[in-house]
Amino acid sequence: MTKTTETSPTQTFVRFTLIQRLEHITFLLSFSLLGFTGLPQKYPVSPISLALFNAFGGVENLRMIHHISAIVMLIISLAHVIELLYSLIVTRTPISMIPWINDIQHVINDVLYYLGFRKHKAYYGRYSYAEKAEYLALIWGTVVMALTGFMMWNPITTVRMLPGEAIPAAKAAHGGEAVLAVLAIIIWHFYHVHLKTFNKSMFTGKLNREEMEHEHPAELAAIDAGKQRAPISAGELRKRQLIFAPFALVSIAVFAFGIYYLVGYETTALTTLPTGETAPVFAPLPTATPLPPTATVPAPTAAAVPVALTWDTSISALFQQKCAACHGAMALAGIDFTSYAGAIKGGLNGPIIVPNDAANSNLIQKQEAGNHPGQLSADEIAQIKAWIDAGAPEK
Numbered sequence: 001m002t003k004t005t006e007t008s009p010t011q012t013f014v015r016f017t018l019i020q021r022l023e024h025i026t027f028l029l030s031f032s033l034l035g036f037t038g039l040p041q042k043y044p045v046s047p048i049s050l051a052l053f054n055a056f057g058g059v060e061n062l063r064m065i066h067h068i069s070a071i072v073m074l075i076i077s078l079a080h081v082i083e084l085l086y087s088l089i090v091t092r093t094p095i096s097m098i099p100w101i102n103d104i105q106h107v108i109n110d111v112l113y114y115l116g117f118r119k120h121k122a123y124y125g126r127y128s129y130a131e132k133a134e135y136l137a138l139i140w141g142t143v144v145m146a147l148t149g150f151m152m153w154n155p156i157t158t159v160r161m162l163p164g165e166a167i168p169a170a171k172a173a174h175g176g177e178a179v180l181a182v183l184a185i186i187i188w189h190f191y192h193v194h195l196k197t198f199n200k201s202m203f204t205g206k207l208n209r210e211e212m213e214h215e216h217p218a219e220l221a222a223i224d225a226g227k228q229r230a231p232i233s234a235g236e237l238r239k240r241q242l243i244f245a246p247f248a249l250v251s252i253a254v255f256a257f258g259i260y261y262l263v264g265y266e267t268t269a270l271t272t273l274p275t276g277e278t279a280p281v282f283a284p285l286p287t288a289t290p291l292p293p294t295a296t297v298p299a300p301t302a303a304a305v306p307v308a309l310t311w312d313t314s315i316s317a318l319f320q321q322k323c324a325a326c327h328g329a330m331a332l333a334g335i336d337f338t339s340y341a342g343a344i345k346g347g348l349n350g351p352i353i354v355p356n357d358a359a360n361s362n363l364i365q366k367q368e369a370g371n372h373p374g375q376l377s378a379d380e381i382a383q384i385k386a387w388i389d390a391g392a393p394e395k
């Protein structure tokens with residue numbers, strides 16, 4: 001190659017191999033699917049989640065797609081580990097993704113640049129500190145998600161080794177890390193590779209000279225100065241590949257067995273009711289059958305005395321069971337049914353209970369209109385009405 005072609009502006013530089021690009025696109029797809037099927041499980045009452053539950057054909061399908069995407073992501077992660085070891089052991093490519101002293105200098109340089117004390121940004125090599133940070137965050141995130149995901153997928157196996165608290169802890173970590181990862185991609189990743197400059201190299205595999213000058217000037221300078229590693233001889237490469245192959249095969253076999261085990265070992269999904277189920281959800285306990293006349297002990301008279309209908313005796317429990325999921329800690333519409341004071345106070349639009357006047361109580365009107373996300377049965381509505389008309393007593 002002559003000097004002129006070498007510095008022509010149309011000259012391109014290989015940035016990502018085909019394998020790396022395939023890894024990226026598979027990761028992208030499984031990541032997106034995991035997000036779309038995972039976040040609705042974390043925020044089940046949001047209208048967006050409801051739309052996603054419907055779009056994926058119900059919660060069981062959604063969970064299945066979540067699990068399949070997780071397995072795809074595990075496979076791609078293993079492929080990446082094998083690829084990494086291949087570059088370390090076989091091609092012996094220098095490690096370029098691990099943060100180094102000069103990255104700290106680059107950060108200081110860039111902070112000074114943004115504050116106006118420097119005229120230019122740092123001269124990045126093959127990967128900038130921002131790219132390295134994102135890569136390491138992805139590895140860390142994948143490890144956390146895989147471990148906590150495994151714990152929720154196989155809770156029985158998990159509690160043989162860890163205390164039971166580990167399961168809700170895993171759930172909290174899994175959901176929190178998911179939100180963090182999705183936000184990092186939307187805010188940080190999209191900004192850096194799509195908004196700041198539209199960097200297509202992850203799809204085309206190439207960068208041109210101008211892009212290299214902007215984004216990886218130190219790497220470009222090294223290439224221009226001819227400071228590239230001498231290629232390995234074909235014989236030497238072959239020899240190393242032969243050493244590597246059995247090792248890679250064993251890892252793949254162990255991993256494949258692990259996945260097989262993971263998928264089939266525990267069935268933890270709850271069988272959800274088929275849609276259209278009309279069985280009453282609230283089934284009051286049958287009233288105690290009176291003792292047979294031959295009994296020597298007289299039937300307890302307490303049972304015959306009607307229990308006063310108050311917040312404390314039964315109303316509180318009904319709201320707790322039917323309404324508190326949304327109108328409790330979450331206080332949708334500003335309503336909190338977990339305390340008497342909260343129920344009486346009402347919501348964002350004022351009181352919902354008018355003591356002694358059930359017909360004019362917003363709560364009753366809403367419930368009688370039907371179709372509320374939390375709907376009481378006719379019997380239960382009648383019970384609440386009777387309570388309100390009796391003055392909605394607490395005790």
Ligand code: HEC
Nearest residue numbers: 322323326332333347348349352362363366373374375376
């Ligand atoms: C799945 C979640 C969910 C459950 C369960 C639920 N609600 Fe609601 N509720 C909402 C939402 C969302 C709103 C606000 C939108 C609306 O008015 O429909 C609301 C609003 C209300 C309002 C109207 C407030 C206003 O200002 O008009 C009342 C009253 C109410 N709920 C009572 C109940 C009662 C009583 C129960 C239990 C039987 C219940 N809700 C269960 C989600 C729920």
